Structure formats: structure tokens, C-alpha cells
Amino acid sequence: MKLYIGGAWQGQDVLARQENPEGPFFEDFHETVRRAVLSEGQDPRVFAEDFCAAHPDAIVIANEVGAGVVPMAAEDRTFREAVGRALCVIAGKAETVTRCICGIGVRIK
Amino acid sequence: MILLVTGGSGCGKSTWAEKVVETMPKEKRIYVATMQVYDRESELRVARHRAQRADKGFETLECPKDLESAPIPEGSTVLLEDLVNLTANEMFDGGDPERIVPALKNLAVRSRHLILVTNDLFSDGITYSPSVQAYLRKLAEINRQAAEMADRVVEVVYSIPVILRDCRSQSCSMEHSMIKDSGISVKGEMP
Numbered sequence: 001m002k003l004y005i006g007g008a009w010q011g012q013d014v015l016a017r018q019e020n021p022e023g024p025f026f027e028d029f030h031e032t033v034r035r036a037v038l039s040e041g042q043d044p045r046v047f048a049e050d051f052c053a054a055h056p057d058a059i060v061i062a063n064e065v066g067a068g069v070v071p072m073a074a075e076d077r078t079f080r081e082a083v084g085r086a087l088c089v090i091a092g093k094a095e096t097v098t099r100c101i102c103g104i105g106v107r108i109k
Numbered sequence: 110m111i112l113l114v115t116g117g118s119g120c121g122k123s124t125w126a127e128k129v130v131e132t133m134p135k136e137k138r139i140y141v142a143t144m145q146v147y148d149r150e151s152e153l154r155v156a157r158h159r160a161q162r163a164d165k166g167f168e169t170l171e172c173p174k175d176l177e178s179a180p181i182p183e184g185s186t187v188l189l190e191d192l193v194n195l196t197a198n199e200m201f202d203g204g205d206p207e208r209i210v211p212a213l214k215n216l217a218v219r220s221r222h223l224i225l226v227t228n229d230l231f232s233d234g235i236t237y238s239p240s241v242q243a244y245l246r247k248l249a250e251i252n253r254q255a256a257e258m259a260d261r262v263v264e265v266v267y268s269i270p271v272i273l274r275d276c277r278s279q280s281c282s283m284e285h286s287m288i289k290d291s292g293i294s295v296k297g298e299m300p
Contacts, residue, residue, distance in 0.1 A: 009245070102113065103256050
């Protein structure tokens with residue numbers, strides 16, 4: 001498993017494809033977490049652990065979403081927190097974690 | 110040399126970029142100011158930036174949009190601050206954001222050194238109104254294109270420069286920019 005993260009539109013998707021042409025890709029994973037937690041009521045850590053077990057070769061691509069003012073809406077707060085918890089699990093299992101900024105990847109794990 | 114400087118708000122990007130320029134030729138230092146001054150807060154910010162530039166030999170050119178038409182002499186050392194305002198002005202004040210990247214490319218050819226300052230506005234996870242989303246997306250694209258043009262890309266973190274890419278250190282690939290190298294002083298080796 002490999003994780004590619006970055007702020008919105010920082011090129012993490014392009015870099016993930018360049019470095020892993022075969023995939024399988026799980027893009028916009030923050031939105032996947034949003035659905036699992038907000039629509040289906042799953043626990044973000046359990047969701048992430050199950051995901052890792054089911055997709056050990058996944059190339060996970062996600063946005064970093066936690067670096068702003070605490071959102072006013074409870075749903076946004078839950079979303080932001082859930083993405084953090086889930087991606088901590090994914091990052092823990094991943095062989096590499098790459099953070100993109102301005103299209104440039106920095107390997108942080 | 111083309112240098113792109115990014116980072117969060119108030120993290121010392123301007124101050125660091127100006128320090129870099131101080132290591133460069135004294136002749137023809139041009140500061141391209143992009144902020145529209147329309148309220149007290151902008152006035153204060155502009156005043157603070159002007160004070161920072163005092164005695165550093167900068168000629169200031171106000172250029173809130175249409176960079177291509179700015180009368181920047183050939184062979185100048187240009188500090189453009191910043192892409193965030195330039196993009197906002199082009200998008201929301203009757204300009205055209207599509208002319209930014211071509212103008213940057215021309216400016217890069219004409220300049221002796223070009224230092225571009227931008228900002229990292231992309232990690233708060235908030236979905237804004239469609240016009241703001243379009244703006245963020247366009248700015249991210251311009252940032253990526255500027256990074257591609259640049260010899261060096263640096264993220265300033267509370268005054269500490271973290272090199273994201275340095276094409277002059279042979280390896281333009283990502284491996285050299287492991288986080289363990291972050292915070293290394295680049296002041297001594299600039300320009």
C-alpha cells in the first residue's frame with residue numbers, strides 16, 4: 001500500500017500515476033471516508049483497517065483537509081476529524097507516504 | 110535563476126525572499142507589487158512590506174493585473190509578490206487568469222533572476238462557493254506551472270526554508286528532498 005496526500009489540486013493524483021502506472025488507485029479517499037463515516041455511520045479507524053485488509057496493494061490518493069479553522073458545521077468537523085483518523089491508519093500501514101505541494105512530491109515515509 | 114517561494118500566511122515568505130534578493134546583484138532590482146489597495150488592512154500590509162524593502166534598492170512597480178504589460182527592464186532581478194493576489198485580481202476584477210502563466214514565462218526569459226512568491230491555501234478541507242473553488246483550483250494550477258518553470262522551489266515554514274526541489278543539485282527527483290533535509294540553510298548558497 002502507498003499513500004499520496006497533499007492539499008487540494010497539488011498534483012498528488014498525477015504523481016501517484018507516474019510512480020505506480022498499474023494501480024489499483026483509490027482516488028479522493030477523503031470523500032470515501034466522508035461517505036463511510038457520515039452516510040454509513042462507520043468508525044473511521046475500523047473503516048480504514050478493514051480497507052487495508054481488503055486492499056493491501058492499494059495506491060491511496062487523498063487531500064489533506066485538517067489545516068484550517070475549526071469548521072462551524074458539526075458535519076464538517078466530523079468529516080475533518082474522520083479523515084485524519086482514517087489516514088493515520090493508512091499511513092501506518094503504507095510502505096511509503098508522499099506529500100505533494102505545487103506538484104512536487106516529498107517522501108515523508 | 111527562477112525561484113518559487115510558497116508557505117502559509119505570515120510564515121516569513123516575504124522576508125526570506127527579500128534576503129535571497131540581497132545576495133543578488135544590486136542593479137535593477139524590481140519589486141512587482143500585486144495587491145489592490147482598497148482598505149486600511151491592505152494599506153498596513155503594504156506599508157509593512159515597503160518598510161521591509163527600504164534601503165534594499167528596490168524599484169517598486171504596482172501591477173495588480175496584466176503582468177505582461179508591466180514595464181520591467183530586461184536583465185532585472187525581479188521579486189513578484191504574489192501569485193495569490195495576481196490570480197484573484199485577474200479572476201475577480203475584470204482580467205483574464207489565462208494570461209498569467211505566459212506572462213511569467215516571458216518574464217523568466219527577460220529577467221536575470223525571477224523570484225515568485227505564492228501561498229499555500231489548499232489544506233483546510235472546506236468546500237467554498239463555486240467561484241472561490243474555481244479560484245483555488247486556478248491558483249493551484251498556476252502554482253504547479255510556476256514550480257515546473259522554477260530551478261528551485263522552497264516552502265518557508267515559520268522563517269525556515271524547506272527545499273522542495275533544487276534543479277541545480279543534480280537530482281531534480283524527489284528523493285533528495287526527504288524531510289530529514291528540511292530546514293537546511295540555503296541562505297549561504299544563494300543565488
